[in-house]
Amino acid sequence: MPLYLTRGTSTTSSWSLKPQDLIRRLNGTCSQDGHFRCLPRKGGNRRGDAVRKLSVDIEQLYAQECVESRCTSPKEKQTLHMLSEDVQKQLHFIMDVIKELTDEKDKPPCPKQVQVEDMNILDDLLSADIPAQLLAKLNLLDFEARKDVMNVCCALLWVDLPDKVDRQVLNYIIYHPRFLPLLLESYKDEEATLHCGVVLRSCLRHDELVQCFVDGNMVFDLIGYAGHSSMDISQDAFCSLREVLLEHREVSAPWVNSHYKEFMEQYNTLLESQDYLVVRSALTLLAFVLLNGRFKSMMDAYIDDERNLRRHMNLLRDPSKAIQLDAFHVFKIFVLNRMAPKVQQILYKNKDKLVELVSSLLPARMDDNAFFEDQKKVVEILGPLTAPSLKRVMTKDTICSLSGSDEEHITSLSPKSAYSITKTQI
Numbered sequence: 001m002p003l004y005l006t007r008g009t010s011t012t013s014s015w016s017l018k019p020q021d022l023i024r025r026l027n028g029t030c031s032q033d034g035h036f037r038c039l040p041r042k043g044g045n046r047r048g049d050a051v052r053k054l055s056v057d058i059e060q061l062y063a064q065e066c067v068e069s070r071c072t073s074p075k076e077k078q079t080l081h082m083l084s085e086d087v088q089k090q091l092h093f094i095m096d097v098i099k100e101l102t103d104e105k106d107k108p109p110c111p112k113q114v115q116v117e118d119m120n121i122l123d124d125l126l127s128a129d130i131p132a133q134l135l136a137k138l139n140l141l142d143f144e145a146r147k148d149v150m151n152v153c154c155a156l157l158w159v160d161l162p163d164k165v166d167r168q169v170l171n172y173i174i175y176h177p178r179f180l181p182l183l184l185e186s187y188k189d190e191e192a193t194l195h196c197g198v199v200l201r202s203c204l205r206h207d208e209l210v211q212c213f214v215d216g217n218m219v220f221d222l223i224g225y226a227g228h229s230s231m232d233i234s235q236d237a238f239c240s241l242r243e244v245l246l247e248h249r250e251v252s253a254p255w256v257n258s259h260y261k262e263f264m265e266q267y268n269t270l271l272e273s274q275d276y277l278v279v280r281s282a283l284t285l286l287a288f289v290l291l292n293g294r295f296k297s298m299m300d301a302y303i304d305d306e307r308n309l310r311r312h313m314n315l316l317r318d319p320s321k322a323i324q325l326d327a328f329h330v331f332k333i334f335v336l337n338r339m340a341p342k343v344q345q346i347l348y349k350n351k352d353k354l355v356e357l358v359s360s361l362l363p364a365r366m367d368d369n370a371f372f373e374d375q376k377k378v379v380e381i382l383g384p385l386t387a388p389s390l391k392r393v394m395t396k397d398t399i400c401s402l403s404g405s406d407e408e409h410i411t412s413l414s415p416k417s418a419y420s421i422t423k424t425q426i
Contacts, residue, residue: 050093051124057087058130061137084142087134091148097121098155101162115162122156122165126172131156135182135199138192150195154202173203174212184218187225187233197236201243210248214255219244223266227278238281245285249294257297264302271311276320283315283326290333303333304340313350316357328361328375335378344388351382358382 060083064076097118125131134141134149141149156169173179180203186196203209213219222244225237245252256263270282290299302308312334315327334343347354358378363371 050090051121051128051130054087054090054094054125054130054134055128057083057090058133058137061140064140080140081142083140084145087141088145088148091145091152094121094125094152095148095155098152098158098161101165102158102160119162119165123168126168129176131172132176132179132182135179135186135196138186138195139189146192146195150198153199157202157206170206170208173209180209180213180216180218184221184225187228187237190230190232193230193233193236197240200240204240204243204248207248207251210244210251213244214252217259219252219255220262220266223263223270226281227270227273227275229275231277234275234278235281238285242285242288245289246292249292253294253298256295260298260301264308268311271315276323279315279323280326283323283330287326287329287333290330299333299337303337303343306340306342306346309334309343309346313346313354316354321362322364324361325363325371328358331358332374332378335381336374339388341388344385347382348385348387351385355379355382 060079064080064083101115101118101122131149131153135153138146138149159166161169180200183196183200183203186192204213219241222237222241226234226241228234228237245256267282267286270278271286273279273282289295290302309331312327312331316324316331318324318327335347339347358375361375
C-alpha cells in the first residue's frame with residue numbers, strides 16, 4: 001500500500017507515488033485541511049501565449065484560403081494538419097482557463113490572482129476576435145479541431161462563468177457584425193453544420209442573443225435552411241428554429257406577430273415541400289407553436305385564412321399515415337376554435353368526407369387517449385355543423401385580428417379557453 005506525503009509531516013513515500021501529486025505538494029497547492037485549492041500552472045505562461053499562437057495559426061489558415069479550390073498537394077495537406085493540431089493544443093489551454101473560472105458546486109475557488117489572469121486571457125481571446133475567425137475557417141480544420149472550436153465557443157456561453165466574463169461574451173456576439181451570420185452560413189456546408197449548429201443553439205439559449213437574432217430577421221434564413229435537401233442540414237435548422245420559437249416565446253412571439261405575412265409565406269413552402277421529413281418536421285413545429293398561448297394572435301390570424309385550411313385538408317389526404325396524423329394536429333385547431341365564415345363554409349361543404357377521414361385515423365400508439373379525445377371532439381363538431389350566416393364578407397387576403405369580448409374563442413368544449421385543447425404528443 002503506497003504512502004503519501006502530507007503537509008507538515010515527514011513520512012516516506014513508496015515508488016508508486018504519482019509525480020504530479022508530489023509536485024503539487026511541493027508547490028504548496030493544498031491548504032491546511034489537505035484539500036487542493038488550484039492546480040499549478042502547466043508550462044508557466046503557455047496558456048497566456050495561447051491567444052498569440054492562435055492568432056498566428058489563423059493567419060496561416062487565411063493564407064490557405066484558396067487551398068480547397070484546387071487539388072491539394074500532400075505538402076498542403078500536411079500544413080493544414082499541423083495547423084489543426086496546434087489549434088487543438090491552444091484551445092485545450094483556453095478550455096482549462098474557462099473551467100477554472102466556472103462556479104461549480106463543491107469546487108474549491110482558485111486564488112483571486114489566478115482568476116484575474118484567466119479573465120485577462122479570455123479578454124485577449126475576444127479582443128483578438130479568435131472565436132469568429134476560427135468559425136470562418138472551420139472547413140479547413142480537421143474534424144477533431146472543429147470539435148474543439150465548437151466546445152470552446154459553447155463553453156464561453158456557460159451560465160456559471162463570472163458575471164464580468166458572461167457580459168463580455170454576450171457583448172462580443174451582440175455587437176459583432178458577423179458572428180451570428182457566420183453560424184447561419186455554415187448551413188451551406190454539411191460538414192460544418194454539425195458543429196456550428198451546436199454553437200448557434202448555445203447562443204440561442206440567451207434571451208439577448210435571441211433578440212439580436214430575430215431583430216436581424218435571421219429567422220427567415222433559418223426557415224430556408226430547414227427546407228434544404230440534405231437531411232442533416234434540414235433537421236439541424238429545425239432544431240435551431242424550435243429553440244428560437246418555443247424556448248424564448250416572450251421574444252419570438254412579438255416578432256412573429258409583426259412579421260406574420262412574410263413568416264407564413266416562407267413557412268408554407270416547408271409544408272408544400274416534396275421532402276417527407278421536411279413536411280413532418282414543419283407540421284410538428286407548427287402545431288406546437290399554434291397551441292402555445294404566447295402565439296394566440298398568430299393562431300387567430302392563421303385559422304381565419306381559408307387557404308391554410310385547404311392546405312391542411314390536402315395533407316389529411318396524403319398517402320403517408322404519419323403526415324396525416326401530423327396534419328390532424330393542426331387541422332383540429334381550425335375546428336375546435338371560433339370559425340371565420342369562409343372557413344366554416346369550407347368545413348360545412350366537406351364535413352361528411354372530413355368526418356369519414358378523421359374517424360379513420362389511428363395514432364402510432366393505441367393507448368394514446370389524448371388523440372382519441374381530440375378526434376372525438378372534432379367529429380362531434382363537424383357532424384352537426386351548419387352553413388355560416390355570411391354577415392361579414394372577407395376578401396381573399398383579409399386576416400382577422402381578435403379584439404373585444406364579442407370575438408372570443410368558442411368555449412363550449414372547455415370552461416376555460418380554446419387553449420385547453422389536449423396537446424397530443426406528436
